[in-house]
Amino acid sequence: MSSNPDLLAAIPERCEADLIGLSRIHDPDSEGWTRTVFSDPYRESREWIRARMIDVGLEVHPDGAGNLVGVLPGRNPAASPLVTGSHTDTVRGGGRFDGAVGVLGALEAVRLLREHDLQLDRDLLVIDFLGEESNEFGLSCMGSRALAGELSAADLDRQDHHGTRLGDRYAAFGIDPSGVLASSGWAKTRALHRYVELHVEQGPLLEESGVPIGVVTAIAGIERILATFTGRPDHAGTMPMGDRRDALVAAAEAVLAVRQEGCGAPVHGVATTSQLVSEPGSPNVVPGRVRMQAEMRSVDPGWLSEAQRRLTEKITLQASAYGVDVDFEWSHDNECRPASPSVHQTISSAVDSLGIAWEPVPSGATHDAVHMARLCPMGMIFVPSQGGRSHCPEEWSELDHIATGVQVLAMTLVELDRTTD
Amino acid sequence: MSSNPDLLAAIPERCEADLIGLSRIHDPDSEGWTRTVFSDPYRESREWIRARMIDVGLEVHPDGAGNLVGVLPGRNPAASPLVTGSHTDTVRGGGRFDGAVGVLGALEAVRLLREHDLQLDRDLLVIDFLGEESNEFGLSCMGSRALAGELSAADLDRQDHHGTRLGDRYAAFGIDPSGVLASSGWAKTRALHRYVELHVEQGPLLEESGVPIGVVTAIAGIERILATFTGRPDHAGTMPMGDRRDALVAAAEAVLAVRQEGCGAPVHGVATTSQLVSEPGSPNVVPGRVRMQAEMRSVDPGWLSEAQRRLTEKITLQASAYGVDVDFEWSHDNECRPASPSVHQTISSAVDSLGIAWEPVPSGATHDAVHMARLCPMGMIFVPSQGGRSHCPEEWSELDHIATGVQVLAMTLVELDRTTD
Numbered sequence: 001m002s003s004n005p006d007l008l009a010a011i012p013e014r015c016e017a018d019l020i021g022l023s024r025i026h027d028p029d030s031e032g033w034t035r036t037v038f039s040d041p042y043r044e045s046r047e048w049i050r051a052r053m054i055d056v057g058l059e060v061h062p063d064g065a066g067n068l069v070g071v072l073p074g075r076n077p078a079a080s081p082l083v084t085g086s087h088t089d090t091v092r093g094g095g096r097f098d099g100a101v102g103v104l105g106a107l108e109a110v111r112l113l114r115e116h117d118l119q120l121d122r123d124l125l126v127i128d129f130l131g132e133e134s135n136e137f138g139l140s141c142m143g144s145r146a147l148a149g150e151l152s153a154a155d156l157d158r159q160d161h162h163g164t165r166l167g168d169r170y171a172a173f174g175i176d177p178s179g180v181l182a183s184s185g186w187a188k189t190r191a192l193h194r195y196v197e198l199h200v201e202q203g204p205l206l207e208e209s210g211v212p213i214g215v216v217t218a219i220a221g222i223e224r225i226l227a228t229f230t231g232r233p234d235h236a237g238t239m240p241m242g243d244r245r246d247a248l249v250a251a252a253e254a255v256l257a258v259r260q261e262g263c264g265a266p267v268h269g270v271a272t273t274s275q276l277v278s279e280p281g282s283p284n285v286v287p288g289r290v291r292m293q294a295e296m297r298s299v300d301p302g303w304l305s306e307a308q309r310r311l312t313e314k315i316t317l318q319a320s321a322y323g324v325d326v327d328f329e330w331s332h333d334n335e336c337r338p339a340s341p342s343v344h345q346t347i348s349s350a351v352d353s354l355g356i357a358w359e360p361v362p363s364g365a366t367h368d369a370v371h372m373a374r375l376c377p378m379g380m381i382f383v384p385s386q387g388g389r390s391h392c393p394e395e396w397s398e399l400d401h402i403a404t405g406v407q408v409l410a411m412t413l414v415e416l417d418r419t420t421d
Numbered sequence: 422m423s424s425n426p427d428l429l430a431a432i433p434e435r436c437e438a439d440l441i442g443l444s445r446i447h448d449p450d451s452e453g454w455t456r457t458v459f460s461d462p463y464r465e466s467r468e469w470i471r472a473r474m475i476d477v478g479l480e481v482h483p484d485g486a487g488n489l490v491g492v493l494p495g496r497n498p499a500a501s502p503l504v505t506g507s508h509t510d511t512v513r514g515g516g517r518f519d520g521a522v523g524v525l526g527a528l529e530a531v532r533l534l535r536e537h538d539l540q541l542d543r544d545l546l547v548i549d550f551l552g553e554e555s556n557e558f559g560l561s562c563m564g565s566r567a568l569a570g571e572l573s574a575a576d577l578d579r580q581d582h583h584g585t586r587l588g589d590r591y592a593a594f595g596i597d598p599s600g601v602l603a604s605s606g607w608a609k610t611r612a613l614h615r616y617v618e619l620h621v622e623q624g625p626l627l628e629e630s631g632v633p634i635g636v637v638t639a640i641a642g643i644e645r646i647l648a649t650f651t652g653r654p655d656h657a658g659t660m661p662m663g664d665r666r667d668a669l670v671a672a673a674e675a676v677l678a679v680r681q682e683g684c685g686a687p688v689h690g691v692a693t694t695s696q697l698v699s700e701p702g703s704p705n706v707v708p709g710r711v712r713m714q715a716e717m718r719s720v721d722p723g724w725l726s727e728a729q730r731r732l733t734e735k736i737t738l739q740a741s742a743y744g745v746d747v748d749f750e751w752s753h754d755n756e757c758r759p760a761s762p763s764v765h766q767t768i769s770s771a772v773d774s775l776g777i778a779w780e781p782v783p784s785g786a787t788h789d790a791v792h793m794a795r796l797c798p799m800g801m802i803f804v805p806s807q808g809g810r811s812h813c814p815e816e817w818s819e820l821d822h823i824a825t826g827v828q829v830l831a832m833t834l835v836e837l838d839r840t841t842d
Contacts, residue, residue, distance in 0.1 A: 134705065203659030220658060224704060235811045236693040237641060237718050237785035238624030241684045243809065248694055249680050255673035263662045272657040273669055275702045283645060283695050283716055284555065285812060295704055297658045364658035388664060390656045391706060 007354065008112040008414070010105075010406035012399045018104040019402075022048065022088065023096040031093040032393030037131030037142065038173050045088055049103065049128050056110045058126060063186070064179030065146035066130035066170065072110055074122040074417070080193040082120065082416055083376070084109070084409065085127030087143070087368060094133070095395025097200045101383065101402055103128045105198045109410035120417040122193055129368045130175075136160035137169075144368035148375055149184035156180070192376040194343055194416045197369045198409045199380060200397045204388025205361050212401050213408060214361035214382030215347045218299035219370050220268065221336030223308055225294040226329040227254065229319060233280060233288030245323035248278045248287035253318040254326075258294050261307050268362035269298035271307070299362040301336045337370045343379030343416070350411040356404065365390070381408050428775065429533040429835070431526075431827035433820045439525040440823075443469065443509065444517040452514040453814030458552030458563065459594050463510055470509055470524065470549050477531045479547060484607070485600030486567030487551035487591065493531055495543040495838070501614040503541065503837055504797070505530070505830065506548030508564070508789060515554075516816025518621045522804065522823055524549045526619045530831035541838040543614055550789045551596075557581035558590075565789035569796055570605035577601070613797040615764055615837045618790045619830045620801060621818045625809025626782050633822050634829060635782035635803030636768045639720035640791050641689065642757030644729055646715040647750040648675065650740060654701060654709030666744035669699045669708035674739040675747075679715050682728050689783035690719035692728070720783040722757045758791045764800030764837070771832040777825065786811070802829050 025045040027034040035042045050068055053060050058070030074081070086102020106126040113120065130143030137158040145151050156167035156177050167177040201207075206214050231245035255273045262271030273294040278287040296311075298304045312328055319326045344360075351358040361382055369378050383405040386396040446466040448455040456463045471489055474481050479491030495502070507523020527547040534541065551564030558579040566572050577588035577598050588598040622628075627635050652666035676694045683692030694715040699708040717732075719725045733749055740747045765781075772779040782803055790799050804826040807817040 134703075201659065202656050204661065204664055222658070233813060234809070235623050235786055236695065236716060237643070237691065237787065238622065238811065239691070239785075239809055240625065240689075241680070241686075241691055243625055246680070246693070248676060248697070252673040252676035252694075255669060256677075259662070259667070259670050265662075268661075270658065270660070270662055272667070272707055273673075274657065274704050274706060274708055275699050276669070276697050278696050281696045281714075282555075283714055285695060286693055287695055293702075293704055295657060364660075365656055366658065388655070388660055390659065392654060 008116060008407055008410040010108050010112060010403040012403040014111070015104065015108055015402050015406060016399050018052065018107065019096060019100060022100055022104060033090060033094060033096050034092050035088065035090045036092055037089045037133065037135050038169050042089055043173065046128065049088055052107055053126065056107050057114055058110060064176070064183035065143050066173070066175040066180065067143040067147065068128040070126040072113070072120070072124040072126070074120045074124065076121050077123065079122040080191045081123040081125050082193050082413055083125045083127060083195045083372065084197060084413065085129060085368070086197050086199060087129045087132035089131050089133050091133045091391045093393060094391050095393060097395050097397045098202060098390055099132055101200055101397065101405065102198045105402065105406040105409055108406045109413060112410045118414060120413070122417050124413060132368055137166045139166070140366060141368050141371055144371035146180050146183045147187045148371040150371060151181060153181065187375050194419070195369060195372040195376055195378045196343060196347070196409065196412055196416065197367060197380045198405050199367060199382060200390065201361065201382040201385045202365045202388070202390035203385065206359060206382060206384035207386065207388065209359055211357045211359045212384065212404050213351050213356060213358040215344055215351070215358055216339050216363050216380035216382060217344070217360045218336060218338040219363040219367060220297040220299050221301055221304055222333035222366065223296045223304055224331045224333050225292070227292040227315065228327045229290040229292065229324050231288055231322065231324040234286040236284045236286050239286055244286050246286050247290040247324050248276070250319035250322045250324035251276050251290040251292050254292060254315045257311060257314050257318065261311050262296065265298055265303055265307070267298065267300050268364055269296070269300065269303055270364055271296040297364055299336055304336070334366055334370055337373050339379045340377030343377050346415050347379050347381055347408060347412050350408050350415060354407065381405055381412070429537060429828055429831040431529050431533060431824040431831070433824040435532070436525065436529055436823050436827060437820050439473065439528065440517060440521060443521055443525065454511060454515060454517050455513050456509065456511045457513055458510045458554065458556050459590050464594065466509055467549065473528055474547065477528050478535055479531060485597070485604035486564050487594070487596040487601065488564040488568065489549040491547040493534070493541070493545040493547070495541040495545065497542050498544065500543040501612045502544035502546050503614050503834055504546045504548060504616045504793065505618060505834060506550060506789070507618050507620055508550045508553035510552050510554050512554045512812045514814060515812050516814060518816050518818045519623060519811055520553060522621050522818065522826070523619045526823065526827040526830055529827045530834060533831045539835060541835070543838050545834060553789055558587045560587070561787065562789050562792055565792035567601050567604045568608045569792040571792060572602060574602065608796050615840070616790060616793040616797055616799045617764060617768070617830065617833055617837065618788060618801045619826050620788060620803060621811065622782065622803040622806045623786045623809070623811035624806065627780060627803060627805035628807065628809065630780055632778045632780045633805065633825050634772050634777060634779040636765055636772070636779055637760050637784050637801035637803060638765065638781045639757060639759040640784040640788060641718040641720050642722055642725055643754035643787065644717045644725055645752045645754050646713070648713040648736065649748045650711040650713065650745050652709050652743065652745040655707040657705045657707050660707055665707050667707050668711040668745050669697070671740035671743045671745035672697050672711040672713050675713060675736040678732060678735050678739065682732050683717065686719055686724055686728070688719070688721050689785055690717070690721065690724055691785055692717040718785055720757055725757065755787055755791050758794050760800045761798030764798050767836050768800050768802055768829060768833050771829050771836060775828065802826055802833070
């Protein structure tokens with residue numbers, strides 16, 4: 001334990017024990033450390049988290065949206081509360097750090113505050129948000145979206161591949177669907193003060209710079225592309241090359257155009273084609289139709305909309321040279337969300353006071369923080385991911401980096417507690 | 422009827438009635454004129470063909486391979502028989518002409534021979550080959566392959582998507598599977614004399630030249646490519662463009678390389694990518710693995726093997742620039758099969774004697790003739806396909822062209838009957 005109470009050094013062994021304890025609970029029939037939302041291992045892991053919240057001295061309150069909210073009472077019950085947290089669900093075949101570091105790190109921060117007799121003025125809410133990862137219903141960040149009032153009755157009618165309604169999945173998990181829609185009530189009533197989230201970077205920037213802490217500048221906006229290429233199916237043995245209208249050739253040009261657009265992005269911008277589905281797909285037929293699924297992300301909204309315009313134009317022009325028509329369906333997944341400059345400042349000052357290097361970094365991944373930013377000023381702390389790998393069993397972050405991240409989180413919470421605006 | 426018995430003019434109305442009669446029998450639940458092998462409509466259509474064979478005076482003999490063999494007895498039972506025919510199965514969503522023109526045209530040719538009292542010296546066999554189109558078992562030309570002795574016990578163990586054995590499908594259709602393997606016996610015993618097949622072109626070359634008859638020079642060989650691109654799955658939001666190993670980008674370059682190779686082919690060569698399947702396919706993950714299905718066809722075996730070498734080299738090199746590895750699985754579907762120069766000569770002389778233009782054409786599509794060429798000298802007669810379309814409901818050939826094709830077939834059979842080598 002640090003002799004200076006301002007320097008709330010985390011105990012790496014405790015962080016490690018927490019991470020190992022949580023990682024033991026996973027789907028034995030899936031690769032990696034799989035705890036998808038609504039699954040049995042997820043249900044079990046949240047009972048485990050609830051018990052750990054109580055262990056560190058939090059009062060666990062019910063939340064209509066399925067979030068686990070642990071409260072560390074402050075001296076002033078009327079003050080707007082501080083919030084931190086993340087998620088404990090994973091993608092299928094995911095790792096042990098994405099999300100878990102933010103929830104378990106917050107519990108270690110609470111331990112540190114209590115051990116240093118640092119009672120905050122404000123209530124501190126530690127939230128394990130329900131289902132942050134994208135799921136079969138095409139919905140990510142279910143818990144934080146609900147708190148931010150972004151879920152609608154139409155969302156409860158979304159169906160998975162088996163035709164099951166999301167509302168019914170909530171109910172089967174023991175969450176009243178009507179309570180989900182009403183859950184934004186408490187967050188509004190209590191006028192949240194600040195939100196800060198600790199997370200693994202999931203990218204390689206920090207590792208490449210050799211810097212242990214990233215302070216997030218903004219969370220990237222996402223534009224998704226569904227493009228349909230329509231050419232003409234022909235016999236692949238008899239139709240001469242020059243007479244074809246090959247939808248897959250036009251789509252292949254588009255894959256390269258998407259990549260090129262991403263490579264030309266300023267700041268942090270990426271562009272990815274994830275799938276081409278060609279019809280009829282028979283080996284002896286020239287593809288007549290191809291469906292393409294792609295996305296672009298950037299922390300620069302201007303670039304996103306310009307790139308969208310350029311790509312639409314370029315893909316259409318390239319396809320027309322092959323006699324192929326293209327229909328675009330653009331969808332706006334989430335807007336670019338800058339971190340609050342004041343929270344960014346508070347975090348970076350905490351790192352500076354430790355004499356540790358940090359770097360301003362964009363977040364290419366989306367987080368619960370995107371939605372919490374609708375409720376109050378938001379900031380995020382990143383720790384390095386080995387090889388930038390994430391959403392895979394190989395996902396890894398060094399324990400020392402995690403402990404440093406927890407220390408920065410705890411110090412940031414103490415400082416934000418004092419902010420009065 | 423022609424006044425000159427050497428000019429066996431077909432009656433267009435009879436050809437039309439036959440085509441309409443057959444086209445009435447198709448799967449009502451599928452697009453176009455669907456009669457896939459082993460289906461109920463196929464079974465019904467073959468009963469109809471058998472009855473038409475008897476109508477025109479053929480003796481229908483059983484064939485262990487599921488082929489319908491109609492025999493027009495010649496004057497000399499000891500002479501090796503002449504063979505013509507094609508198939509009456511279709512692809513799903515196919516048309517009314519592919520295959521049907523060759524079988525029904527042969528029946529009209531038999532009518533013409535009889536009406537002109539032109540008894541041949543040799544037996545004439547009119548064969549409706551079983552299942553020419555590629556099927557769920559990955560096998561085309563089942564009937565002609567069986568006759569040519571190209572089917573093995575291992576082929577009978579092939580399974581469709583439901584796990585049904587091909588041997589069991591034969592049995593359910595009333596064909597003893599052991600008879601299929603033994604069926605090549607009769608073809609060998611009788612030492613076939615010549616094989617000639619009338620077919621629609623299925624490509625646009627004849628229409629573009631405005632020529633009503635094509636005399637096939639060779640049937641293209643087919644090389645199939647299954648390539649697996651292995652990169653690395655990464656978070657699509659966080660992994661910078663320069664650090665990616667995107668398997669789909671490498672595969673897109675390969676699609677363009679395959680097309681470019683086809684465009685550079687001499688004589689008739691085509692190259693087609695029909696499918697890319699990317700994993701994991703999630704919108705937020707950089708594709709880590711892509712499976713590509715492509716093929717090349719040419720009547721020039723030298724070009725085929727050179728193109729295979731060049732493509733392997735180019736695709737591997739392009740992929741390595743993206744940090745992606747490629748594994749190739751090349752498979753040889755069928756070899757390039759040149760038509761017999763003497764049969765080609767006999768067909769073209771028949772067209773010349775009618776004062777009609779013809780053109781030597783390659784066949785990019787495969788045919789039963791590929792396999793019959795193992796048993797005796799082979800030739801094919803093509804009639805134009807509107808817009809070069811085939812394997813689709815829009816497939817169309819003009820009745821006048823079909824009647825001319827039948828006339829050329831009948832005259833060719835008379836002439837080949839006289840050949841004694």
